[in-house]
Amino acid sequence: MEQVRLNIDGVDVVTTPDRTILEAAREAGIRIPSLCYDRRMEPYGACRICIVEVEGARGLLPACATRVTDGMVVRTDTEELRRIRRTIIELLLSDHPRDCMTCESAGNCELQDLAYEYGVKETRFPGEEHHYEVLADNPLIERDYDKCVLCGRCIRICREVQGVGVYDFVNRGFEAVPGTPYNRPLTETPCEFCGQCVSTCPTGAIISIPSKGKGRPWQVEKVRTTCPYCGCGCQIDLHVRDGEIIEVSSPVMVGPGEGNLCVKGRYGYSFVHHPDRLTTPLIRKDGELVPATWEEALGMVADRISKALDDKGPDAVAFLSSARCTNEENYLLQKLARAVVGTNNVDHCARL
Amino acid sequence: MTNSIDDLEKAGCILVIGSNTTEGHPIVGLRIKRAVMKNDCKLIVAEPRHIRLCYYADQWIRHRPGTDVALLNGMMNVILAEGLADEEFIRERTEGFEEFRKVVEQYTPERAAEICGVEAEEIRRAARTFAGAPSAAIVYAMGITQHTTGVDNVLSLANLAMLTGNLGKEGAGVNPLRGQNNVQGACDMGALPNVLTGYQPVSDPQAREKFEKAWRVDYLPGNPGLTIMEMVDAALRGEVRVLYIMGENPLLSDPDIRHLREALEKVDFLVVQDIFLTETARYADVVLPAASFAEKEGTFTNTDRRVQRVRKAVEPPGEAREDSWIIAQVASRLGYDMGDVSAPAVMEEIASLTPSYAGISYRRLEELGELRWPCPSPDHPGTPILHVDKFTRGKGKFSPVEYKTPAEEPDSEYPLVLTTGRLLTHYHTGSMTRRVKPLDELVPENRAWINPADAERLGVAADQEVAVESRRGAIKVKARITEKVPPGVVFIPFHFGESPANALTNPALDPVAKIPEYKVAAVRIVTGKAMEGLEYVTA
Incomplete structure (x- = not known):
């Protein structure tokens, strides 16, 4: 794709023409504040927080919805822009609860971040809420x-x-x-x-x-x-x-x-974290599953596998591995079946 | 998947067959929707149920459950008859075309339509859309594979992709959606009775020799072992004495659970290693408490062959331990030292023995986030699309496939077809999601989906409790009257132990893949007084 050269806040940026000013700036490490922008969606240009000055353009342009062009000269942080952004934030806060203390999103709130960055404490526009x-x-x-x-x-x-x-x-x-x-x-x-x-x-x-x-x-x-x-x-x-x-x-x-x-x-x-989680090995005694130590449980498993091996050979033992477990665990279980027990009787629920 | 999840957005046409994608694989569903909404991709949904993707589809074909081969052969018949095949691809990259053609020529759209219960014109239109697209992807899931003709169904999809040259390029491919987080990885790791890691056959003496050396053992068995369904039968015959189950709940997920329960009771010794006392674990002689995904390090391999990290976030509760520790402990008590079983060390061992994973290491995964196999060397970037220049076996092989009926068809005694599947909100046997309170509140109980015409005929009202009975057993479940299922078909999700759909399903297997026919079983609905005489299965 062809390349576009532009200048953002004095930094020369090379990008492709499918980029917006906001994307080109972020790629170059220049942060333009925004509110209605999310990379997962098409640009919307509603909040006007990301307005920038572009030399030769009529008025201010939303960086999220303006594509870059060759030779563009962009300023993202002038006194004028800061003044307008501050006003937008004040307008937003004029109808917004000031309950950041208990708000679930405090610390993860783009409006709070903007008010913080632009030092907006009070709104000049009190009115209906x-x-x-x-x-x-x-x-x-x-x-x-x-x-x-x-x-x-x-x-x-x-x-x-x-x-x-x-x-x-x-x-x-x-x-x-x-x-x-x-x-x-x-x-x-x-x-x-x-x-x-x-x-x-x-x-x-x-x-x-x-x-x-x-x-x-x-x-x-x-x-x-x-x-x-x-x-x-x-x-x-x-x-x-x-x-x-x-x-x-x-x-x-x-x-x-x-x-x-x-x-x-x-x-x-x-x-x-469910209380039903198993927290200790269990062994069946007199028909009931009762808590046991790892030592007892593992010993019993090994004994019974050994006994089956002695009585009937390796194919009397079968393993079901798990599509829920990790690669490493599946690898180890089939290794246990093949190398230790000596059977290929190992499968999992791929078919179910 | 031969191609990747991202790649679906490049398709000109997507055929979704036997997959309720937005519920079973929601994020793949999202990509398919986006392909339609943004890129004008033509979506063909072939599915007996009305699923959400139907709202986005250019065409919805509601064929009868179990008639996929006929439908696909019908489409391919049209493609051949109308000269829409990719002749260059067939000539350069495939073999076996002539025998294949002879079979497909028998399946005129009219004949296929008759078998499938659709109009011939629908088959023609789908064929033209698919073959006419610059690239066309096939997406399928268990609706294709869980049949006694599962392998035939998949071969037919491969035939369709080869016939139209839709393999080895962007926006195309044959793309099975794997239903579990690491079912791909479990297969890759050789948790299968016939192959070692990376699908190296146990019957291959050279492969065995390599593993014998690496594992420091004199002998590895060369005869393929038992599949899960064969293990059940072998247990009932007394041949399998010890069954060791790690992280699976077959009592809810296997067909014909009554049969399975007998097997679990019959084995001398049952070990279950899991995070909950599942329906299966209740039958165990020893239960070993394991760590959940959030409590351990490791990797999962997703449906598009992406190996990604699993990281420990919290400590396991009580004395629960990582599966790797437990396995190594059992091994050591049987006289085998597994050495360092930390996840990075095990991955190193896997890479050293598995050509397709040879270039995968924790160092690279930390750096790149993901690697897609085949990744044969430490400088290999991974492989987003398979079969680009050639197939694994060289030429792609066309398989002549004839339509076969399902193992059990509806009759006067059991007049309805049962098909099973998942819901968006719940997962597999529900051992996790049904213990997540808000999810269980959203969908607290099971429903049998019944078409209004059948409901009226049977006198069943919405939310009325009915019995659904097959030759294997009966369950009690409330009715959901909905046109989302066609007349003659009942759909029951299998997440619910109190009304387990798998009490009813048919354990008939595909002869090659040994996969049970979950998607077609004959059932009847019993109401009123007659319900009293039935014996109900719960898990």
Whole structure:
């Protein structure tokens, strides 16, 4: 593809013409603030936070929705731009609860970050504020539209990425807000509970119920791993606080899911800490399974395998390995069957 | 998959057959939807049930369960008759075309349509769309394989891909979706009775010799072992005395669970190594508590052959231990020292013995995030698309495949066809998802999906409890009346131990792959007083 040369904040940038100013800047390590932008979706140009000055252009341009052209000279952080962005933030905060202390998204909120970066403490535009009912009409996803900034990310990700389209803006003007058809609960819509809307919401307007109150972003350690459910192999981050998984997210544009998950991948983690987990070996005594030590249990397994080997030979022993376990564990189990016991009687549920 | 998940978005046409992709493989489903919405890809869905992908499809073919070979032969008949085949590909890269052609010529669209219960014109249209696309991908799952004709079905898909030159290039391929996080990896690692790692046959003396040397043993058996279904029968005959099950719950996932339960009771000694006391573990003589995916290091290999890391995030509860530790402990008590069984060390051993994994190491995975096999050397970037210049065996082989009926067809006694599968919200035997409270709240119980016409005829109302009975057993389950299943077909998910669909399924196997026919069994629905006389199976 042909190359385009442009200058952003005095830095010469070489990129391709399919890039937007925002993408070219980020690739060059220049951060342009944004609010309605998510790489997983088409540019929308709604929030105007990412406006930039382009020499020779009429007016200011949204960096997320403007393609680069050869010779372009872009400024992203002038006094004028900062003044306008500050005003936009003030307008957003004029109808936004100031409850960051208890908001689930504090520390993971793009509006909070913008207010912080631009030093917006108070709004000059006090006026009417919305007070919507918090919608918790299902076990997973809670919506509090008092915190909505009308970026449309939930609407767009459900439509563009998930291909479902549960949400759209309802009402007009000041009353405009994302909603479901006839404001039905999510359980009565085609919602697949993938939580893509939660993952893209820049504020605390859409949150995951199972993670509520469980921990702040700076209190968790994120561990990158692979989803344990179907064969897609989505990459997930387990958010761990004090030895407990409190949330799962997926890194944007990484792995097969590119940051998108399904209901199992995003919400199916708490089995790890379920009280039913086996915590000790069990041995059958007088018909009942009773707790035993590893020494007893392993000794018994080895004895019984040895006995079967002595009595009937290696093919009297059979192993079922597991499509749920790791490669390394499967390798070791077939090695146990073949090298140690001496049988090829090893299979797993590939057929089931 | 011959191609990758990302590559699906490059397809001009996608044929989804025997896969409820948005529920079974939601993220692949998402890519297929995006291919349709953004790239104008033509989607053909061939599936007895109305699945969500039907909303995105250019064409939905609702063929009868178990008639895939007839449908595909019919499509290929049209492709040949209308001159739509890729003759260059057939000439350069394949063999066995003439014998194949002779069989396919017998399957006129009219004859195929008759078998499948569809219109001939639908078959013609699908054939033209598929063959006319610049690249066409085939996506399938257990709806294709879980038949007594599973191998025939897959061979037919390979025939279709070769006939239209849709292998070894972008946006094409034959793409099975693997149903479990690491079913691909378990196969790659030789957790199969006939092959060692990387599909090196146990019958190959050279392969055995290599492993004997590496494993420091005098002798490895060369006769293939028993498949899972054969193990069950061998246990019932008293030939298998000890059964060691790691991380599987066959009592819910195997067909005809009553038969399986007898086998579990019959074996002298049953070891189950798992994270929960599953339905299967309740029959064990020894239960070994294992670490879950979040409590250990390792790798999984996904459906498009991507090897990716699994990382430890939390400690296992109580005395639960990693499977690798447990296996090594058993080995050492049997007099074999497995040495260092830490995940990176084991991967090194795997790489040293497995040509397709030879270039995979933890160092590279940390750096790159993923590697797709075949990855034959430490500087190899991995292989996103298989069979680019040649097939593994050299030339691609056309297989003449005749349509065969399923092992059990509906009759006057059992007039309905049962087909089984998964729901979006739950996973396999439910041992994990049914212990996740919000997921279990979303879908707390099982339903038998019944077409309104059948429901009316049988006098069954929505949510009414009915009995579904086959020659193997009966279960109690509530009815969901829905046009998502065609008349004459009942669909029951298999996640639920209290109403286990696999009490009903037919253990008849594909003769080659030994896969059971989960997707077609004959059943009847019993209501009212007659329900009282039945004996119900629960897991």
